[in-house]
Amino acid sequence: MVINTTESLALASERQKGYLTKAFIAWNQELRHQTGQISDSLAKHESNSSLEQLWNWRAVLTEVAILSRFHLPNSFNGCVDQNCDWWLRATKLKSCNRFEITKYRNIHSCGAQHLTSHHPHASADVIAEYIQPNYLNGKGPSTKDIKNIVQADLGCKISYWKCWKSSEIAKAMIRGTPEHGYAVLDGYRHMLMTINEGSKTSLKLDDKGRFKYFFASYGAWIRGFVHMRKVLAVDGTFLRGRYDGVLLSAVAQDTENHVFPVAFCVVDKECDAAYEYFFEKLLDIVPDTSELCIISDRHPSIEKTLSKFYSEAYHGCCTRHLGENARKNFHCGAFLGHYYHATKAYRRDVFHDHFEQIRIINAEVADYLENVGFHKWSRAYFPGNRYDVLTSNIVESVNAMFKSIRRFLHIKSC
Known part of the structure; x- marks a missing residue:
């Protein structure tokens, strides 16, 4: 029996390629001969003899092992029970990037002692791979939902901590990590200003080179504000996640009462320094004139910094x-x-x-x-x-729109 390897295994060692290939075929046969069951992941890719669409062999193999309730050894060439008769051996062909299975015994003689609902292969990484599609279009399942999904689909019981860890790994696969988002923020600024002509952005770091403030206003917003009512509503909303922070927003309104964003700024907290940075950058977009009116709540930092940067504009309370x-x-x-x-x-x-x-x-x-x-x-x-x-409802509406995504407001590179 000869089988093709996938492009995703190109960087793996030759030994890993052999193990993954032969183990996948062996367990596929095992499920057919002994249980008559096969996982959805295997069934979906089974018709493709070259298996080119199967990019993660280990994840699928582990899923099959969990479904069949047997454990896999690290080398995948025999059962975890050394006295079991199950055996598979394969060798790599020298002429091409393929493997040939030379020996295969498809019967387990190890008994039912391995058939438990607490499977050692059901790690957080494996579960994250399994539930990853659930996070493509929104918030995704809760930890309780993950526990129920794994129990129903794989027949495996996992702890609350493993459910939470799996969800964090799955979300990082889909959305990226906050650390990576902050690392590529300067590149994001460059691309934003390149693609959106006339945009204004600013990134400020602290003395140790760590993120402190980020200001952004698209060129379309800057050009469009000329045609808006000369009233800005300013407010901040808390960001949720590993590093918290506050999102400051400046929002305007057109003559038909449509909400129009003007600028956003991510800061560590609502304080004098943060609002000074925000209004200093906003001044480059919205000039200080007596026709301008700024509406906000009665945060002391807003009143203090407005008098410094917008002395001619009028300030009203919500x-x-x-x-x-x-x-x-x-x-x-x-x-x-x-x-x-x-x-x-x-x-x-x-x-x-x-x-x-x-x-x-x-x-x-x-x-x-x-x-x-x-x-x-x-x-x-x-x-x-x-x-x-009379109120700052227009900016509160923007904050409400961000409510479900404030936990993962970071940059993800494609």
Whole structure:
């Protein structure tokens, strides 16, 4: 019997090639003669005599071993039980990259002592190979789902830790690792600016050459902002994963209320230094003019750095954040109706009518809102033009869009 090797085995040693080839054929025959079962992976590739599509022999071989409930020795030329009669031997042909099986005994005499549900070959790497297709189009299965999949498909019980480790390996196969993403970030910047003409990017490293900040704005966003309302909503959202971090976003809106991204920046945390870097780079894209209005929550670093880089632009508070903060801090929600009417009022006399009702309901809330400044949250007193954008909901919508992928926001090279 002569069999072709695959291109994926080209870098493997000659000894490994022989072991993988002969073991695959042997276990294929074993399943046919003894159990009549064959795994989906084997059945899919069985019709191809050259097996050119089978890129990972060891993974498929191990899957078959798990299904058949027998253990494989490291050399794959005999059963794990030294007293068993199962045996296979193959030699590589000198004239070509093929192997010839010269001897094969296809009957196990080792009994059922190896037929256990806890299989030693069901390692995290093997399970990761098996469940890898489940991560191609989304989040993928949970650790509990992985345990059920392996139990149902392979009849093997694995621990919670092995399920979690398998999922991490499978996700790294599909999406790459965060470490690799940070390593190729400079190359990603180059390609982004080459393919997207007019884009602006900036990468900042610390004294030890480690990642600190990354700013990016596509050329289409920069050109498109000219036609947007001159209102920017700024906010940050936490990134999840091994290295955490915060994603800062600047988002605008067109005349039909469509959300339009302007810039993003990955930083370590929301602090003065991070926002200074963000607004410094944003200033190259969005000039500081009296026509510009920037809406955000009341993070102290935002207010501090805006006065430094956008001294002419007007800064407004998100009315939603301000109202919810007052409700939570003073444990009172009865004032919210008058509060939202006051924020939307065009005339100052109408504003003061509602504000007096807030003072009657809760004087502490009224003092809190007055200390913030009417010009920060009320339409009647705001000196600029907010274009009916009273909240930072447009940037919150972008954050919500990223909710399911914030865990793996890193670069993957193809």
